[in-house]
Amino acid sequence: MTLQRWRNIINALMFGLTAACALATVCVLFWILGFLIWNGGKSLNPAFFTQLPKPPGETGGGMANAIVGSAQIVLIASLIGIPIGFLGGIYLAEFGMGAFPFVVRYTADLLNGVPSIVMGLFAYSIVVRPMHQFSALAGGVALSVILIPTTIRTTEQFLRAVPQTLREGALALGASKWKAIVTVVVPAAMRGVATGMILGVARIAGESAPLLFTSFGNQYWSSSLGQPTASLPVMIFTYAISPYADWHREAWAAGLVLLAVMLLLNISARLVLSPGVPRH
Amino acid sequence: MRHFLLKLLKTKPRPSAKFIDMAETAALLARGTEKPSRPAFLNRLRNGDEVAHLITLIFAAAILLIAGLLVLELFRSSVEARHKFGWAFLFTRKWDPVAGQFGALPFIYGTVVTSAVALLISVPLGLGAAIFLSELAPPRISDALTFIIELLAAVPSVIYGLLAVFALVPLLRDPVQPFLQRYLGFLPFFPGPSYGVGFLAAGVILAIMVVPFIISISRESLLAVPNEQREAALAVGATRWESTWQVVVPYARLGIIGSVFLALARALGETMAVTMVIGNTPQIVTSLFATGYTIPAVIANEFTEATGDLHLSALVELGLVLFLLTIIINGFARLMVLATTRRGTAHP
Amino acid sequence: MMGTLERSTIAGPPAPNPGAAAPDRVQPKLKISQLNFFYGAYQALHAIELEIAANRITALIGPSGCGKSTFLRVLNRMHETVRGARVTGDVLLDNEDALAMDVSKLRRRVGMVFQKPNPFPKSIFDNVAYGLRVNGTTGGAHLKEAVEHSLRRAALWDEVKDKLHKSAYDLSGGQQQRLCIARGLAVDPEVLLLDEPSSALDPIATAKIEELVFHLKENCTIVIVTHNMQQAARIADDTGFFLLGKLIEFDKTETIFKNPAKKETEDYITGRFG
Numbered sequence: 094m095t096l097q098r099w100r101n102i103i104n105a106l107m108f109g110l111t112a113a114c115a116l117a118t119v120c121v122l123f124w125i126l127g128f129l130i131w132n133g134g135k136s137l138n139p140a141f142f143t144q145l146p147k148p149p150g151e152t153g154g155g156m157a158n159a160i161v162g163s164a165q166i167v168l169i170a171s172l173i174g175i176p177i178g179f180l181g182g183i184y185l186a187e188f189g190m191g192a193f194p195f196v197v198r199y200t201a202d203l204l205n206g207v208p209s210i211v212m213g214l215f216a217y218s219i220v221v222r223p224m225h226q227f228s229a230l231a232g233g234v235a236l237s238v239i240l241i242p243t244t245i246r247t248t249e250q251f252l253r254a255v256p257q258t259l260r261e262g263a264l265a266l267g268a269s270k271w272k273a274i275v276t277v278v279v280p281a282a283m284r285g286v287a288t289g290m291i292l293g294v295a296r297i298a299g300e301s302a303p304l305l306f307t308s309f310g311n312q313y314w315s316s317s318l319g320q321p322t323a324s325l326p327v328m329i330f331t332y333a334i335s336p337y338a339d340w341h342r343e344a345w346a347a348g349l350v351l352l353a354v355m356l357l358l359n360i361s362a363r364l365v366l367s368p369g370v371p372r373h
Numbered sequence: 374m375r376h377f378l379l380k381l382l383k384t385k386p387r388p389s390a391k392f393i394d395m396a397e398t399a400a401l402l403a404r405g406t407e408k409p410s411r412p413a414f415l416n417r418l419r420n421g422d423e424v425a426h427l428i429t430l431i432f433a434a435a436i437l438l439i440a441g442l443l444v445l446e447l448f449r450s451s452v453e454a455r456h457k458f459g460w461a462f463l464f465t466r467k468w469d470p471v472a473g474q475f476g477a478l479p480f481i482y483g484t485v486v487t488s489a490v491a492l493l494i495s496v497p498l499g500l501g502a503a504i505f506l507s508e509l510a511p512p513r514i515s516d517a518l519t520f521i522i523e524l525l526a527a528v529p530s531v532i533y534g535l536l537a538v539f540a541l542v543p544l545l546r547d548p549v550q551p552f553l554q555r556y557l558g559f560l561p562f563f564p565g566p567s568y569g570v571g572f573l574a575a576g577v578i579l580a581i582m583v584v585p586f587i588i589s590i591s592r593e594s595l596l597a598v599p600n601e602q603r604e605a606a607l608a609v610g611a612t613r614w615e616s617t618w619q620v621v622v623p624y625a626r627l628g629i630i631g632s633v634f635l636a637l638a639r640a641l642g643e644t645m646a647v648t649m650v651i652g653n654t655p656q657i658v659t660s661l662f663a664t665g666y667t668i669p670a671v672i673a674n675e676f677t678e679a680t681g682d683l684h685l686s687a688l689v690e691l692g693l694v695l696f697l698l699t700i701i702i703n704g705f706a707r708l709m710v711l712a713t714t715r716r717g718t719a720h721p
Numbered sequence: 722m723m724g725t726l727e728r729s730t731i732a733g734p735p736a737p738n739p740g741a742a743a744p745d746r747v748q749p750k751l752k753i754s755q756l757n758f759f760y761g762a763y764q765a766l767h768a769i770e771l772e773i774a775a776n777r778i779t780a781l782i783g784p785s786g787c788g789k790s791t792f793l794r795v796l797n798r799m800h801e802t803v804r805g806a807r808v809t810g811d812v813l814l815d816n817e818d819a820l821a822m823d824v825s826k827l828r829r830r831v832g833m834v835f836q837k838p839n840p841f842p843k844s845i846f847d848n849v850a851y852g853l854r855v856n857g858t859t860g861g862a863h864l865k866e867a868v869e870h871s872l873r874r875a876a877l878w879d880e881v882k883d884k885l886h887k888s889a890y891d892l893s894g895g896q897q898q899r900l901c902i903a904r905g906l907a908v909d910p911e912v913l914l915l916d917e918p919s920s921a922l923d924p925i926a927t928a929k930i931e932e933l934v935f936h937l938k939e940n941c942t943i944v945i946v947t948h949n950m951q952q953a954a955r956i957a958d959d960t961g962f963f964l965l966g967k968l969i970e971f972d973k974t975e976t977i978f979k980n981p982a983k984k985e986t987e988d989y990i991t992g993r994f995g
Contacts, residue, residue, distance in 0.1 A: 104612040108509050114501030115510070118588065119521050121581055125528060125536055132539070177435050184429035190804055197433050199707075200440050206635070206703035207696060208642025210669045211447070214692045217676075218446040238439055245436060258839040261799060262901070266852035266908060267829040271425035276855065281842050292527075299529025302644035302669065306676045326645075329531045333538055334649055341539070348535045352528065359527045363520070 133349025136342040149337035162322040169233025178244025186252035204242040213303030229322035232308030236297040247289030251282040288366040295358040301326035451690035468655040475687035479655035483665040488640040490576025499587030507595035526585040530645035537578040542569035573661040574650040583636040594628025634706030644669035750775035756810035778943040780957035788966040797831040832910035838897035840889035852908040875903035895926025915945040
């Protein structure tokens with residue numbers, strides 16, 4: 094066989110091999126979806142959304158408290174994390190030259206990489222210990238600490254993408270710098286910034302590890318935000334590792350619901366974003 | 374210094390808009406407006422821009438506050454264990470809450486092994502996919518597949534855990550692990566009974582979880598390679614594959630390596646999916662079929678049931694070890710990715 | 722249209738109009754003395770001395786990188802958005818120190834239109850109304866009148882009057898630039914700075930812009946930077962020639978083009994360089 098022939102074979106072979114790698118990765122998503130739809134679909138019913146969990150052995154029941162609990166915890170986290178991330182992002186993008194902004198940026202990037210369970214330890218230290226109990230508040234704090242670095246960086250990124258000439262146009266008309274930011278720059282970047290926020294919130298909504306010892310969990314409704322609170326991801330974990338088939342089925346249903354929400358948020362955010370963002 | 378130089382040039386120093394100087398005060402008085410003099414800082418604060426700067430700066434500084442508090446709390450809460458065991462903590466194999474003996478080695482081992490398995494599987498797979506998506510695939514297909522792959526990064530960890538427990542473990546227990554034992558059993562990694570759970574299961578699910586990150590970042594690094602490089606190789610008669618493998622990939626190597634480090638940092642800290650399939654046995658064994666334990670898994674399992682302050686403190690110390698490990702790896706990885714984008718990729 | 726290097730009979734000094742302020746020959750609108758400009762350690766402008774007369778069009782020409790745009794941006798202090806930019810010297814607007822006054826006030830009196838059209842991602846109406854709103858004007862009827870008036874001055878009203886609430890990005894390049902001019906005119910500036918306003922536009926759009934700029938000088942002082950000499954010859958009353966950060970020569974346009982005093986000016990005009 095000639096060298097040229099051999100090289101062409103390798104070329105075709107590697108094309109196929111790398112394509113197989115890409116396809117394999119894509120197949121994983123469909124594997125997950127298939128499994129969840131098959132198993133979760135079987136166990137999903139309206140009771141899931143309206144009823145409290147039943148003890149093992151009794152059929153029926155649902156995870157209404159976990160759904161509401163997740164919503165509460167994520168809301169607390171967003172109320173803390175989004176304003177801080179948003180305003181911090183404005184600082185980095187609009188006032189952000191020099192050593193201090195660089196340090197803030199680098200620290201935010203490092204925090205982004207910290208495992209979420211460590212953030213749970215942090216929230217345990219500063220909220221659970223002083224309060225002497227688990228609470229939705231602690232869970233919210235843990236999740237907000239994950240949300241802030243992400244939000245700061247995506248906000249900064251989209252603000253920076255606004256062309257300098259728009260800022261100059263506003264300044265040239267007599268607007269002061271902060272007015273130009275509020276009336277021109279932020280509105281121009283808002284689509285991207287909002288998408289970043291949605292994706293950030295979606296990410297923390299699926300987190301389970303930091304909630305294990307902050308909001309902990311609850312088989313019943315929580316009477317206040319200062320009480321242990323059930324959340325969907327933690328419920329899935331607890332039920333999945335239990336020995337009861339009933340609970341496994343509930344875990345599947347919950348997993349389907351959680352994944353559906355995640356995918357819905359992510360897909361719609363990306364599709365909304367695509368038209369406005371310059372592609373490669 | 375500036376005023377000194379300007380005096381030398383015999384020019385008037387240009388008053389900054391932020392300070393009221395004699396000339397402007399005179400002008401103001403001449404125009405008939407009465408403005409009482411105020412300290413400079415408050416004057417600046419009257420200016421809306423300075424207020425905005427200050428407010429947003431305070432919020433940005435929250436990041437530094439969080440980071441500082443985080444480190445502080447980790448150190449504070451682990452002080453008991455640190456004082457009792459010192460550096461030996463990192464090398465002790467025994468983890469016995471009842472006896473009050475705590476050592477990190479089994480967990481460090483488990484964390485490292487599962488991450489190594491994950492990288493061994495995900496790096497070739499991820500790099501291959503990234504090469505396909507950036508170099509060899511038509512743009513439409515590439516965009517569509519990349520969209521799907523990036524969605525994978527958004528799947529929560531517990532969901533991967535569900536998949537691992539109910540789909541992966543049975544798969545490993547029956548077809549896969551016996552197969553490996555039969556044909557590769559001479560290697561030290563594959564002896565012993567196979568339960569399905571253990572290092573291999575955790576490694577595989579971790580690989581699945583980090584592959585989207587490797588693909589995403591490597592693809593961007595490869596796309597950033599200037600077209601002239603590819604064209605130069607093709608112009609001397611190289612095949613597509615040769616141009617890609619011998620020219621483009623080396624050019625983007627910094628970004629690719631950075632992506633691997635980032636994936637590693639993620640794998641080290643991954644909790645839920647691993648906890649569900651690692652087997653929860655603090656032991657150091659070479660067989661991948663054996664059960665083990667990782668740092669995040671033991672914290673997740675034992676924290677709420679900790680027997681006493683020392684136990685809790687030891688768990689926090691494990692968390693501190695994990696934190697430092699991921700910070701170092703992440704910091705390093707970010708520098709590499711930064712080097713790629715700043716300098717335009719590889720330099721010999 | 723006007724010939725290349727000939728001055729048209731239309732472009733003489735405007736006869737005093739009873740309604741408008743008398744053209745002020747004694748005190749120039751803008752007086753620049755000993756202006757130096759630095760980017761960090763690099764000096765971009767050297768000892769510029771210039772008097773810009775009111776209600777006339779002054780053109781600044783010169784090869785790329787000679788500092789004319791830099792100079793223009795000093796006049797409304799846009800250089801202050803760049804870190805490390807520093808000026809020494811004086812800029813007087815009607816005998817007031819422009820470099821020391823409140824910068825927002827200055828920019829209301831001295832407006833700017835940029836090289837590439839930069840309308841905001843808002844409706845046509847909101848673009849024009851922006852300057853008014855930001856400077857405190859509210860009130861529906863007054864705003865509407867002002868927007869219409871500005872669009873008429875910018876020769877754009879007829880083309881957009883039915884779609885004021887459509888996005889500014891729906892307009893063509895030339896229309897967007899006229900929109901930016903309308904936006905700048907809305908705050909009723911005394912001076913309008915134009916930084917190569919038609920360099921990104923086709924010849925027809927360019928002609929429209931030149932014609933409207935020509936009529937603006939009745940109520941406004943215009944300073945226009947252009948690297949198109951013919952444009953300067955077509956519309957400007959006075960012209961200044963910049964080279965390497967220095968103002969080489971400044972005189973009536975006719976003189977610059979027919980009888981330049983300096984050799985460098987002549988070389989540039991006749992195309993020996995640049």
